[in-house]
Amino acid sequence: MKALILEVTSAVLGAAREFLVAQGFVELLPVILAPVTDPLRTTPDRAIVSAYGQDWYLTRSMIFHKQAAVRVCPKIFSFSPNVRLEPPERANTRRHLFEFVQLDLEVREAKREEIMALGERLFLYIVQEIRREFGQELAKLGRELPEYPRPFPRVTWQEAYHEFGEDFELALSHRHSTPVWVIDFPIDQREFYDREDLHRPGILVDMDLLYPEGYGEALSGGEREHLPERIRTRIIRQGLDPVAYTSLLKLAEEGLPPSAGFGIGIERLVRFLLGLQDVRETRLFPRVPGVAAAL
Ligand code: ASN
Numbered sequence: 001m002k003a004l005i006l007e008v009t010s011a012v013l014g015a016a017r018e019f020l021v022a023q024g025f026v027e028l029l030p031v032i033l034a035p036v037t038d039p040l041r042t043t044p045d046r047a048i049v050s051a052y053g054q055d056w057y058l059t060r061s062m063i064f065h066k067q068a069a070v071r072v073c074p075k076i077f078s079f080s081p082n083v084r085l086e087p088p089e090r091a092n093t094r095r096h097l098f099e100f101v102q103l104d105l106e107v108r109e110a111k112r113e114e115i116m117a118l119g120e121r122l123f124l125y126i127v128q129e130i131r132r133e134f135g136q137e138l139a140k141l142g143r144e145l146p147e148y149p150r151p152f153p154r155v156t157w158q159e160a161y162h163e164f165g166e167d168f169e170l171a172l173s174h175r176h177s178t179p180v181w182v183i184d185f186p187i188d189q190r191e192f193y194d195r196e197d198l199h200r201p202g203i204l205v206d207m208d209l210l211y212p213e214g215y216g217e218a219l220s221g222g223e224r225e226h227l228p229e230r231i232r233t234r235i236i237r238q239g240l241d242p243v244a245y246t247s248l249l250k251l252a253e254e255g256l257p258p259s260a261g262f263g264i265g266i267e268r269l270v271r272f273l274l275g276l277q278d279v280r281e282t283r284l285f286p287r288v289p290g291v292a293a294a295l
Contacts (some may be wrong), residue, residue, distance in 0.1 A: 088290025106261030221262025
């Protein structure tokens with residue numbers, strides 16, 4: 001089984017790369033250490049390496065590097081290793097590793113609609129390729145990957161919250177037999193870089209995609225704040241110190257283009273494709289929050 005999991009992971013990376021390169025994307029080598037990284041409201045502890053007289057954060061997402069990179073190339077992606085020091089209570093959610101890889105992509109001047117369509121087509125291409133290459137193995141596992149119709153259904157954050165409360169992710173995912181979008185997160189439910197809809201103050205132009213059958217979140221993304229004053233206001237609103245984001249603000253003052261993008265976790269995708277119990281099964285050397293590792 002372990003060999004199959006690794007083969008499927010490898011095929012997922014290959015299919016994603018093939019799809020994106022055919023759409024004109026350029027692959028960026030990942031950034032592992034940076035003076036500034038994603039603030040992540042729900043996982044505030046940072047992994048730090050001190051070297052050369054300064055602190056370097058292990059990347060929690062390449063969000064700011066993506067925003068900077070689309071100044072150079074209009075469509076970029078990276079298979080980005082992320083370290084997020086999840087609390088040990090998340091060891092048994094079956095969905096959390098503290099080191100994982102996300103396929104993180106960004107498109108200059110893009111709107112949410114176009115990025116959602118891209119996400120659907122990328123996901124369906126990967127499913128199709130895995131079905132084609134591993135049909136027999138999937139059948140032996142009793143795993144069925146149907147032809148999901150596009151577009152995927154959408155619910156607003158408000159609707160999801162109204163029906164299931166704040167922890168709607170799993171309930172909503174269980175209820176659907178096809179992937180489902182959650183759109184329009186309230187401003188205080190997300191990081192400062194997701195763009196606020198100025199026609200609907202307090203609502204963000206962003207989205208999550210949830211897998212069906214209770215597998216939970218697949219991807220997360222949105223349009224971005226790119227103007228320095230807007231970024232500063234949002235940083236302050238979030239209770240963060242703008243000084244910590246001086247380099248980002250400087251970049252925005254020099255001119256960041258509008259952009260949109262998302263990140264999709266590779267291990268969670270492999271878990272979903274193979275119908276595995278726990279995301280830790282996808283890695284040969286899993287990093288489970290609070291659990292010691294031998295190698
Ligand atoms: N990759 C996500 C995005 O593009 C951000 C994240 O991983 N926190 O919005």
